[in-house]
Amino acid sequence: MRWSNLFVPTLREAPAEAEVASHRLLLRAGFIRQLHSGHYSLLPLGLRVHDKVADVVRQEMDTIGAQELLLPAMHPAWVWEQSGRWQSMGDEMFRLTDRKGAEVALGMTHEEVIALCAREIHSYREVPQIWYQIQWKFRDEPRPKSGLLRVREFAMKDSYSLDIDDAGLDRAFDLHHAAYTRIFERLGLPAIAVEASSGAMGGSASVEFMVPSAAGEDDIVRCGNCGYAANVERAIAVVPPVDDPPGGVLERFATPGIRTIAALAAAEANASPERQIKTMVYVLDGQITLVLLRGDHELSEQKLLDNTGAAAARPAVAEECVAALGAAPGSLGAVGVTDLPVLADDALAGRSNLTTGANTDDFHFRGVDIQRDISVGEWLDLRQVRHGEPCTGCEGPLELLRCIETGHIFKLGRRYAEAFETTVMDAEGVSRTLTMGSYGIGIGRAVAAVAETHHDERGLCWPTSVAPYEAVVVPISGRDEAVTEVSERIYGELRDAGVEVIIDDRDARPGVKFSDSELVGIPYRVTVGPRALAAGNVELTERASGNTTLVPVEDAVASLTAARDTALAVL
RNA sequence: CGGGCUGUGGCGCAGCUUGGUCAGCGCACCUGCUUUGGGAGCAGGGGGUCGCCGGUUCAAAUCCGGCCAGCCCGACCA
Numbered sequence: 001m002r003w004s005n006l007f008v009p010t011l012r013e014a015p016a017e018a019e020v021a022s023h024r025l026l027l028r029a030g031f032i033r034q035l036h037s038g039h040y041s042l043l044p045l046g047l048r049v050h051d052k053v054a055d056v057v058r059q060e061m062d063t064i065g066a067q068e069l070l071l072p073a074m075h076p077a078w079v080w081e082q083s084g085r086w087q088s089m090g091d092e093m094f095r096l097t098d099r100k101g102a103e104v105a106l107g108m109t110h111e112e113v114i115a116l117c118a119r120e121i122h123s124y125r126e127v128p129q130i131w132y133q134i135q136w137k138f139r140d141e142p143r144p145k146s147g148l149l150r151v152r153e154f155a156m157k158d159s160y161s162l163d164i165d166d167a168g169l170d171r172a173f174d175l176h177h178a179a180y181t182r183i184f185e186r187l188g189l190p191a192i193a194v195e196a197s198s199g200a201m202g203g204s205a206s207v208e209f210m211v212p213s214a215a216g217e218d219d220i221v222r223c224g225n226c227g228y229a230a231n232v233e234r235a236i237a238v239v240p241p242v243d244d245p246p247g248g249v250l251e252r253f254a255t256p257g258i259r260t261i262a263a264l265a266a267a268e269a270n271a272s273p274e275r276q277i278k279t280m281v282y283v284l285d286g287q288i289t290l291v292l293l294r295g296d297h298e299l300s301e302q303k304l305l306d307n308t309g310a311a312a313a314r315p316a317v318a319e320e321c322v323a324a325l326g327a328a329p330g331s332l333g334a335v336g337v338t339d340l341p342v343l344a345d346d347a348l349a350g351r352s353n354l355t356t357g358a359n360t361d362d363f364h365f366r367g368v369d370i371q372r373d374i375s376v377g378e379w380l381d382l383r384q385v386r387h388g389e390p391c392t393g394c395e396g397p398l399e400l401l402r403c404i405e406t407g408h409i410f411k412l413g414r415r416y417a418e419a420f421e422t423t424v425m426d427a428e429g430v431s432r433t434l435t436m437g438s439y440g441i442g443i444g445r446a447v448a449a450v451a452e453t454h455h456d457e458r459g460l461c462w463p464t465s466v467a468p469y470e471a472v473v474v475p476i477s478g479r480d481e482a483v484t485e486v487s488e489r490i491y492g493e494l495r496d497a498g499v500e501v502i503i504d505d506r507d508a509r510p511g512v513k514f515s516d517s518e519l520v521g522i523p524y525r526v527t528v529g530p531r532a533l534a535a536g537n538v539e540l541t542e543r544a545s546g547n548t549t550l551v552p553v554e555d556a557v558a559s560l561t562a563a564r565d566t567a568l569a570v571l
Numbered sequence: 572c573g574g575g576c577u578g579u580g581g582c583g584c585a586g587c588u589u590g591g592u593c594a595g596c597g598c599a600c601c602u603g604c605u606u607u608g609g610g611a612g613c614a615g616g617g618g619g620u621c622g623c624c625g626g627u628u629c630a631a632a633u634c635c636g637g638c639c640a641g642c643c644c645g646a647c648c649a
Contacts, residue, residue, distance in 0.1 A: 009581085011581085011582055011599090012582075012583085012598060012599075013583045013598075014582085014583090015582065015583085016582090016583075016584090016641095017577090017641060017642045017643095019642075028582095034641090036640090036641095037640080037641065037642090091647095092647090092648065139648080141647090142646080142648070143643095143645095143647080143648090145642085145643080150648090158649095196649095206649090217648095301646095314646085314647095315646095408649065410649075412649095438649075440649070476607075476608050477607055477608080479607075480607095507607090508607090508610085509606085509608090509609080509611060510607070511607095511608080511609035511610045511611090512609085512610050513610095514609050527608080529608055530608085531608070532608095
């Protein structure tokens with residue numbers, strides 16, 4: 001490809017709306033353009049990277065025996081009604097009406113369609129199956145952001161395993177786990193596999209592949225010592241015990257104007273945050289519920305949902321608190337509350353002589369003994385782990401890491417197969433419902449994650465496995481015939497050698513060509529200039545390291561292909 | 572959905588407070604000449620209903636109201 005023919009609209013300055021590195025650089029380097037919030041056009045270079053990422057995924061899926069298919073992006077409403085998700089998906093599903101008045105939706109995922117296809121399987125002899133597709137998915141995200149990281153339409157590789165029993169599902173799950181590990185390695189993504197919440201999908205195992213990045217939206221906890229890793233939605237840590245002074249007598253006292261844990265700690269002796277009870281009022285599936293945590297602990301809403309089985313949780317508004325308890329937030333407590341469900345975090349178990357709100361504005365209780373004074377309905381793990389807390393496995397300090405979720409695998413079980421009566425006959429002639437697993441990788445998000453992980457102040461530094469082109473030949477001084485001749489020759493030979501190469505044949509100054517090739521992030525550059533050429537040499541520059549070596553003209557192609565092959569072998 | 576910010580040629584911005592020779596600057600683009608190892612120089616040139624609608628006014632990019640869009644934080648989110 002000749003740069004003069006290539007559509008790469010590079011920008012000297014990044015558009016103001018781009019904040020995170022991948023968004024800025026993908027825009028500046030001419031890979032993507034936004035059409036609308038959450039909807040991006042992939043320009044030629046962007047599509048090449050996208051395709052390469054998809055190909056890596058495809059190869060590794062094929063390696064574990066998965067078969068590619070392609071399912072419709074538009075689904076009739078009844079399919080989603082039959083699985084119960086027409087309602088539960090809510091506003092996140094794009095819905096429209098066709099000319100006949102029939103309701104349809106743009107698919108956000110394909111469990112239903114797969115379960116329907118799988119009805120063609122009739123015998124245990126025909127399983128296991130792993131089917132995958134790379135398909136455009138649509139989700140009406142409340143807030144698209146960060147370029148390709150969170151969008152409303154995107155290509156996703158999703159695969160589905162179909163098995164007759166749990167052992168088969170376990171095997172399919174493990175195959176995917178291994179395949180995903182290889183995929184992210186090949187993409188140059190330092191993904192960490194973490195235990196995750198299954199969320200609304202249910203299921204018995206759930207692992208997310210997380211790439212550390214400040215641009216991410218999820219937090220994970222990791223132990224550098226023993227390797228424990230989990231999404232904060234599930235993570236646990238050792239909570240060092242707190243010594244409560246004995247002899248607490250329940251006593252109400254005035255706390256005028258005090259509304260926060262910190263203010264109470266400052267005003268009252270023996271009421272440091274870890275010796276207070278934080279009372280949060282939540283509405284769980286419509287039911288007002290008190291949620292109790294240690295004063296210095298944070299609630300994890302996902303744990304609240306997961307551990308109660310509730311479908312929806314939201315903090316109660318002040319009016320609801322007053323109506324339910326007689327006081328506004330800041331003076332709330334669970335002492336003596338018997339008409340509402342009370343959930344308490346495990347870290348409060350056995351605690352005594354604590355301080356908490358008295359359900360009268362400007363009053364608190366001291367001397368509270370959880371066991372004696374509060375009717376706890378259920379003890380649960382509800383708190384969010386904090387940076388530096390001891391690992392439950394080895395006591396090593398846990399680190400909290402912000403990450404991009406690039407992959408998620410989990411066991412669905414029989415929910416969808418049951419909804420569509422997807423059954424097979426087993427060896428005994430008994431009808432058995434298939435069990436499914438679901439395994440996703442966002443292709444565009446992976447592209448962004450690679451950009452996020454591989455760039456410097458000059459631009460992108462693509463790993464060779466996904467680079468839009470592998471090499472660029474840069475002739476310096478288009479007027480020098482020897483330079484032109486050697487450049488064209490090397491360009492032709494590289495193409496013949498199977499290298500994806502561009503020649504920057506533009507009538508531009510060297511600085512422009514260097515800057516553009518670095519911004520775009522092509523891994524190898526061959527610079528042909530009169531200076532080196534006079535001694536029979538050209539320069540070979542590696543984008544990522546910036547290292548330049550002089551090589552004789554006749555060795556250039558061999559050196560470059562060797563370097564590329566070495567890089568690809570590792571990926 | 573709550574909070575904050577922003578909409579002026581392709582990109583980055585100034586102008587708005589104090590309405591009127593303000594539609595302007597840098598980059599990009601076009602033509603010509605020169606130039607060619609890190610985003611060239613000179614000369615000439617093209618391009619903008621100032622997000623949209625309405626109002627105030629002799630006069631609106633500028634003031635007022637409404638709407639729309641985008642970005643950021645939070646909530647939400649297989």
